[in-house]
Amino acid sequence: MKKRKKVLAVLLTGCVMAGLLAGCMEQGTSGGSSKSNKEAVEIPEDPWDPYEETVTISTVLPENAGIQFAEGDSYDDNPWYRAYKEWFNIEVVNDWVSNDYDTKLNLTIADKSIPDVFCVDAQQLRQLKEADMIYDLTDIFDEYASDLLKGYMEQESDTFETGHLDGKLYGIPQLSYGIIDQPNQIWIRKDWKENLKLEDPQTMDDVIAIAKAFQENYGGYGLTENQDLDCFKMLAVAWGAHPDIWVETADGSLGYGSVQPEMKEALEAYTQWYKDGIVDPEFTTKDLEKMLEGEISEQTGVSPYYQYWGYDPGPSVVQNLGTDAIFEPYKIPSANGEEVLANVTFANYGYIVVSKDCKNPEAVLKLLNFYAHVMDEGDQEDTEFINELFGNAYTNIPYALRVINPDTDYNQFIKVTDTLAVSLDEDPATLGKDGVKYSNCVDFIKEGASTGVGDYLQQGGPKSAYRISKEIIDNEEYIRDAMWGPQTETLLSAGSTLDDILIEGFTKIIVGEESIDYFDTLVADWESAGGAKATEEINETYGNN
Amino acid sequence: MQYKTKGNKIFNVVNIFILTIVSLTCILPFINLLAISFSDSAAVSAGAVGFVPVDFTLSAYEYALKGGKFLRALLISFERVFLGVGINLILMILTAYPLSKTRKQVTGRSVYMVYFVITMLVSGGMIPTYLVVTGLGLKDTIWALVLPGAVPVYNMIILMNFMRGIPEEIEEAAAIDGASPFQILVKVLLPVLKPALATVGLFCIVTHWNDWFSGMIYMNNPNNYPLQTYLQTLLQSFEQLLRSSQGAQDIQALLVQMDARTGRAAQLFLGAIPVMIIYPFLQKYFTKGLVLGSVKG
Numbered sequence: 012m013k014k015r016k017k018v019l020a021v022l023l024t025g026c027v028m029a030g031l032l033a034g035c036m037e038q039g040t041s042g043g044s045s046k047s048n049k050e051a052v053e054i055p056e057d058p059w060d061p062y063e064e065t066v067t068i069s070t071v072l073p074e075n076a077g078i079q080f081a082e083g084d085s086y087d088d089n090p091w092y093r094a095y096k097e098w099f100n101i102e103v104v105n106d107w108v109s110n111d112y113d114t115k116l117n118l119t120i121a122d123k124s125i126p127d128v129f130c131v132d133a134q135q136l137r138q139l140k141e142a143d144m145i146y147d148l149t150d151i152f153d154e155y156a157s158d159l160l161k162g163y164m165e166q167e168s169d170t171f172e173t174g175h176l177d178g179k180l181y182g183i184p185q186l187s188y189g190i191i192d193q194p195n196q197i198w199i200r201k202d203w204k205e206n207l208k209l210e211d212p213q214t215m216d217d218v219i220a221i222a223k224a225f226q227e228n229y230g231g232y233g234l235t236e237n238q239d240l241d242c243f244k245m246l247a248v249a250w251g252a253h254p255d256i257w258v259e260t261a262d263g264s265l266g267y268g269s270v271q272p273e274m275k276e277a278l279e280a281y282t283q284w285y286k287d288g289i290v291d292p293e294f295t296t297k298d299l300e301k302m303l304e305g306e307i308s309e310q311t312g313v314s315p316y317y318q319y320w321g322y323d324p325g326p327s328v329v330q331n332l333g334t335d336a337i338f339e340p341y342k343i344p345s346a347n348g349e350e351v352l353a354n355v356t357f358a359n360y361g362y363i364v365v366s367k368d369c370k371n372p373e374a375v376l377k378l379l380n381f382y383a384h385v386m387d388e389g390d391q392e393d394t395e396f397i398n399e400l401f402g403n404a405y406t407n408i409p410y411a412l413r414v415i416n417p418d419t420d421y422n423q424f425i426k427v428t429d430t431l432a433v434s435l436d437e438d439p440a441t442l443g444k445d446g447v448k449y450s451n452c453v454d455f456i457k458e459g460a461s462t463g464v465g466d467y468l469q470q471g472g473p474k475s476a477y478r479i480s481k482e483i484i485d486n487e488e489y490i491r492d493a494m495w496g497p498q499t500e501t502l503l504s505a506g507s508t509l510d511d512i513l514i515e516g517f518t519k520i521i522v523g524e525e526s527i528d529y530f531d532t533l534v535a536d537w538e539s540a541g542g543a544k545a546t547e548e549i550n551e552t553y554g555n556n
Numbered sequence: 557m558q559y560k561t562k563g564n565k566i567f568n569v570v571n572i573f574i575l576t577i578v579s580l581t582c583i584l585p586f587i588n589l590l591a592i593s594f595s596d597s598a599a600v601s602a603g604a605v606g607f608v609p610v611d612f613t614l615s616a617y618e619y620a621l622k623g624g625k626f627l628r629a630l631l632i633s634f635e636r637v638f639l640g641v642g643i644n645l646i647l648m649i650l651t652a653y654p655l656s657k658t659r660k661q662v663t664g665r666s667v668y669m670v671y672f673v674i675t676m677l678v679s680g681g682m683i684p685t686y687l688v689v690t691g692l693g694l695k696d697t698i699w700a701l702v703l704p705g706a707v708p709v710y711n712m713i714i715l716m717n718f719m720r721g722i723p724e725e726i727e728e729a730a731a732i733d734g735a736s737p738f739q740i741l742v743k744v745l746l747p748v749l750k751p752a753l754a755t756v757g758l759f760c761i762v763t764h765w766n767d768w769f770s771g772m773i774y775m776n777n778p779n780n781y782p783l784q785t786y787l788q789t790l791l792q793s794f795e796q797l798l799r800s801s802q803g804a805q806d807i808q809a810l811l812v813q814m815d816a817r818t819g820r821a822a823q824l825f826l827g828a829i830p831v832m833i834i835y836p837f838l839q840k841y842f843t844k845g846l847v848l849g850s851v852k853g
Contacts, residue, residue: 085779105776109772110788111773114773115772117683118683118686121686121687307602308604324601327601331598331602
């Protein structure tokens with residue numbers, strides 16, 4: 012009996028050991044990005060020539076629920092990856108695709124099994140550089156980036172600078188589609204405004220008059236609002252307040268826009284509107300989705316909102332209420348006769364970094380050049396090829412392999428509206444990747460298609476969000492966030508708490524729980540909770556320039 | 557056997573009233589979800605759907621089952637539950653049995669007990685656990701979902717206490733008849749323990765079924781996600797996606813997501829069905845477990 016037990020014990024120990032060994036051995040072969048090249052492949056002379064031998068580049072990307080894969084396509088096999096192989100003989104493989112990119116990426120960094128190229132935020136960029144895991148791209152960028160790509164960086168040199176650490180380029184900023192998508196508008200229901208024969212609003216009083224007229228004739232409430240006070244914050248620029256961004260104050264130092272005296276004025280007027288029953292009386296219980304339901308169910312006809320009203324709730328409004336019930340955008344007018352400056356924040360989607368273990372880092376630059384080429388010079392290529400790349404929301408696939416032309420949306424707007432002005436029967440193919448926007452606008456104009464209302468109200472219509480925003484940009488009627496780069500320490504750790512303090516306080520004032528003088532107490536609370544420290548840090552990092 | 561005093565009557569009324577409210581708060585959101593899944597998407601976006609479907613349609617269910625994604629995730633979840641609960645039960649029974657004995661019968665029992673209980677109090681944390689799982693080469697396999705939680709200590713202790721409740725005489729009788737400890741466990745104890753196994757088994761099923769997080773961090777491809785991880789992707793609220801999305805171009809992609817709100821409800825409902833089916837089947841063991849005694853005096 013005892014002997015049998017001993018034999019069993021030995022056997023079991025043996026099993027455990029074998030298991031461990033097997034685990035270790037497997038680890039030996041599969042550690043890190045297993046498929047990457049071990050040796051560097053010789054670089055062809057012409058920047059657009061393919062490599063002699065296949066270069067394998069690994070990357071990672073977030074899952075995007077919007078991508079509608081065509082039959083046979085997947086994250087691992089799609090028009091982009093096929094084009095890379097065909098043009099450069101570069102094979103791009105995904106180490107992983109995840110629906111929680113940030114968590115997964117942090118785990119991957121902790122595991123030290125980073126892919127060859129991937130996209131990080133400013134904080135991760137600094138960590139990776141300190142851990143000595145990423146490539147110094149300074150020389151490679153100079154040598155291999157196309158003129159197009161370099162042009163973007165020259166145009167956005169401030170942003171380009173934020174990718175440098177210790178004077179060397181470690182992360183290539185991805186930039187953004189442009190600040191034209193940042194200014195907000197006041198959206199007013201078209202058929203109600205026409206029925207009541209109301210003029211376009213020129214001042215804030217006009218806006219309120221329209222809201223009141225709607226209320227008298229159609230019931231409900233005047234202005235939309237939600238528990239985050241998004242609408243109030245959008246309107247605050249009318250009083251010269253700039254909530255949520257850092258601005259230069261009277262004494263020349265930098266301060267947080269949400270706690271400046273102008274904000275108090277805006278708050279005072281807004282509180283009065285709430286008292287008069289113009290602002291949605293139930294806003295404290297509504298999130299953004301609930302707020303939009305009010306527009307679809309005809310509770311209200313005026314809404315301060317982002318430029319993408321046409322995409323959401325636009326289609327639902329058209330489906331439920333018809334094409335005449337769409338809301339049209341108007342520039343946010345002044346409340347005190349002074350010029351209104353729109354808020355513009357630092358827009359950079361992320362930084363492209365390359366692993367130190369990557370044997371052919373220049374291959375990444377070639378792929379970035381490719382993206383810039385098809386994006387900006389797509390009309391030189393076969394139309395079908397371009398449509399394949401840009402259809403089905405496939406632009407989200409080269410997640411770490413794209414730098415975006417900061418004028419993309421601006422140029423697209425000009426192209427689409429110019430073509431619409433000429434005729435409604437152009438062949439969309441002649442517009443390259445912008446053809447879809449054009450044909451969507453045409454669909455809406457001709458048949459009132461709900462799928463086209465987004466593009467129509469953003470760009471194509473006679474009253475469109477970008478038409479207003481283009482004017483704002485051309486006339487420089489905007490103010491840039493003084494924090495033009497990554498957040499400072501206190502903001503990273505406590506920024507959202509600080510904002511919550513303000514939102515809660517503002518809400519109390521608006522609903523009448525506290526008087527307007529509470530604003531000063533609130534600012535003091537905000538400062539002692541970390542606001543003062545944040546201000547100090549911002550002045551240190553971004554002040555005096 | 558009825559106590560019809562005044563106090564009892566009042567108690568009954570209040571009791572029923574409170575219980576009704578509690579059960580309504582559980583059931584109504586579910587009915588709302590069901591109504592949304594059967595409604596037209598236009599009505600849903602206007603917030604017009606309450607507890608009755610508006611413009612009845614089955615298109616959401618067609619959409620949910622068409623892509624094949626849902627079914628694939630469902631199969632992976634089934635695989636995980638079968639494997640995972642199987643391993644859970646075997647390991648729990650094998651651990652709980654010796655631990656249910658006294659210190660005299662099993663030397664070092666309290667040391668083992670502390671060894672297990674400590675894992676309930678402190679865990680390695682997400683990153684170390686991730687490193688271990690990756691280091692063992694489990695990442696991107698079904699084992700990464702099954703092995704890290706192979707011994708659910710809490711459930712094991714419940715099972716252990718059930719075993720302690722069984723009169724010693726039963727085991728002694730078997731031992732006298734010449735049964736080895738293993739035979740006693742399999743042939744004598746397990747049949748008696750059925751209600752207990754049903755209880756902890758159900759706990760394990762629900763844990764495996766509902767866990768979405770491990771699927772998300774250990775799987776490298778959304779095609780390998782179990783059902784709950786897949787549903788979580790759909791549920792990431794629209795607002796959150798909107799705020800993290802990359803500018804105007806991506807909004808179009810989100811639009812597709814938005815239209816799918818009814819589809820989302822349909823998939824949530826389909827995802828809840830398997831667990832709802834299991835409950836009634838295990839119910840009989842629960843009631844039995846309460847009245848079951850093996851040594852009749």
